[in-house]
Amino acid sequence: MKRFFALFLSLILLVGAFVGCTADPVDTQTDTSANASTDTEANESTSTQIKYEKPQDVLEASTHLVGLTDQKNSRLIVCDLAVEDWSNDAAVVWEFKDPRVNSAGIKFRYSEVFGGHVVLFCGGKGAGIISYETKKMLFYTTNVGNNPHSVELLPDGTFLVASSTGNEIHVYTAATGRTRPVQRIVCANAHGVLWDPTYQVVWAVGLNKLSAYTVSGGPENPRLTLNGGMVYTTSKSGLHDLSPCYGDPTKLFVTCEAGVLLFDKEEEKFSTAYPGAYYASKMSYVPGVGNYPDNVMAMTHVIAGQTVGQEWQMNQVTILVPLDKYTVRKVIRVAPNDAYYKLRVWIPDYQ
8 A cells, every 4th residue: 555655646746747727628529428438539639738539548547546425334435536347346445434434524634743644534423534554543523513514634733624504614733632622713604624835824615705714823722814805705606615726726626506616816716717617617516526637627516316315425426537638528437335425636735
């Protein structure tokens, strides 16, 4: 596992040096089949970008791992998108199964404070930090408010949980082992939190607002304060998920009731100018989304009439795969025995 993981990180860094999420977003060719892969050929173009014949070629060209919250089986899993058959856990490369992790949120980080790569989770009745290598629970708290939805770990060990129904962001000194929050911040319908090392703020989403919070006080007494000059409102309602745009630290992905938006931090505006927008900007309910440095995008997309278990659970992952500068294909992976909510591309970097 260590050798595999080291290879994964080196591949991500190598690809990230050359590409980002701002490639020309022209998606004129579509394939909406629900098969595990598609065989439609890409259009001819004059792009100098590498061209692939099939989505599977792209998914196998570099590592594409994704973290998922399988609520049906009370587990956190990491799956390989290049594996076409997801039945019988064929794609699972890591699993943590525990009644405490009937989770909504999942995230992957490298933490010097906690001694290596860690998995963050929240949902149900608790939130915590797990060692990726040993699967030891390093921190766990049940003082998470009502309906915890998203989680983040700052470099100094400060732990954050956004609780949607509770309308709060909870702040913990997790490195001290203290399980009660040192601060509760009112954040209406809080659904997502993300640390931004470039802007040195915590981003949060809820209702129709994307807001930034400054951090002060140090790891033993952290405090988040709303930056009134960095509150952005969109006409789209139900902002739900928040994730980095890997390859471009000036942008963020934000999901809403009307699909996936791209937020430009420099221009301070939302748009749908990204590869795969032809599909993703039209999806009605996206609990979790993320992109890889090669512009492959993965998401959990709730489709009415196709849910499993609860109305927000699906047993499939949607993948948008660029074949060249002009062509994006949609690929579906189906796991018959699972029920997913959130998804996170398995990259430990903040951006």
